Amino acid sequence: MATLVQPAGPFALGTFSAPDGEPFPGLLSDDRVLDLRAALGEPALTTRGIFERWAELLPLLHALATDGTGTWQALDGLRVHAPVEPRQIFQSGANYRQHVIDLEVAHRSPDDPRTVEEARAEIAAIMDRRAAEDLPYVFIGLPSTIAGPYDDVVLPSWAAKPDWELELAAVVAKPAYRVPVEEALEYVAGYTIANDLTDRATVFRRDMPAIGTDWLRCKNAPGFTPLGPWIVPAESIADPGDLRVTLKLNGETMQDESTKDMLFGIARLVSYISRTARLLPGDLVLTGSPAGNGIHWGRLLRDGDVMEGSITGLGVQRTRCVEEKA
Incomplete structure (x- = not known):
């Protein structure tokens, strides 16, 4: 993976997976990633699903990025996929x-x-x-x-x-x-x-x-x-x-x-x-x-x-x- 260039703002969204794991929607803050399925209690959540509820979930994403609690994973241990699967x-x-x-x-x-x-x-x-x-x-x-x-x-x-x-x-x-x-x-x-x-x-x-x-x-x-x-x-x-x-x-x-x-x-x-x-x-x-x-x-x-x-x-x-x- 390329060297991390910190994105603008407090967080970014992406799709990640652990070795041999399935892709999950993740919240990137600094060089850590939070699995949003667990953090939001929605096992079937996808990154596209977040955008389908963008106005509702954006404040929660801000709170999660600044809270610091939850199980964060090091970015360098994860595979980075295309961040979203668009329909069009x-x-x-x-x-x-x-x-x-x-x-x-x-x-x-x-x-x-x-x-x-x-x-x-x-x-x-x-x-x-x-x-x-x-x-x-x-x-x-x-x-x-x-x-x-x-x-x-x-x-x-x-x-x-x-x-x-x-x-x-x-x-x-x-x-x-x-x-x-x-x-x-x-x-x-x-x-x-x-x-x-x-x-x-x-x-x-x-x-x-x-x-x-x-x-x-x-x-x-x-x-x-x-x-x-x-x-x-x-x-x-x-x-x-x-x-x-x-x-x-x-x-x-x-x-x-x-x-x-x-x-x-x-x-x-x-x-x-x-x-x-x-x-x-x-x-x-x-x-x-x-x-x-x-x-x-x-x-x-x-x-x-x-x-x-x-x-x-x-x-x-x-x-x-x-x-x-x-």
């Missing part, structure tokens, strides 16, 4: 201004008559217009992509250009449908880290270009969304619109950007999604990835690579890439 994953694409500009330039046709500077200026104007017209770009991911924050990432044999996309993820606190922007943050329980892996070779349908993007193929392999290590309550994050998102590949910094570069913040994304879909407790809203992906650097993921992702106040996840065995 909503993913925001093209949400970081510089990231989109870099991607568009990287995917330019060799026959494009524009200079790089002209292309960048044109794409920047499009981004500014999208922001002004309030048009986020959101698609849906599969819960089966979720993996733990320290699990190995298996690179499928068919994925010719696997890439990283570290991003801030918001966790939904209560059902949200047709929520105004002004109230949207009231529906967010907390925040965590997601690495939304993408196979760049299969993003676009080459057989039928008119169909456009193929999100099933390029993003939904098992384990393609390492999540966590834990969820920090929203009240402990002063401004989710001003957090540092950093990804290191084999120790070298590849992504290092503030969430200030997002075109659409958390409230606008939650509100926009809720115009169409009903968000449920424990669901994830991934907010997009900043500049610095592998396609930009001309260096995609391969067997043995180690990714270390961090976001201000949310801890660090560390995953190793493993080539799929035939």
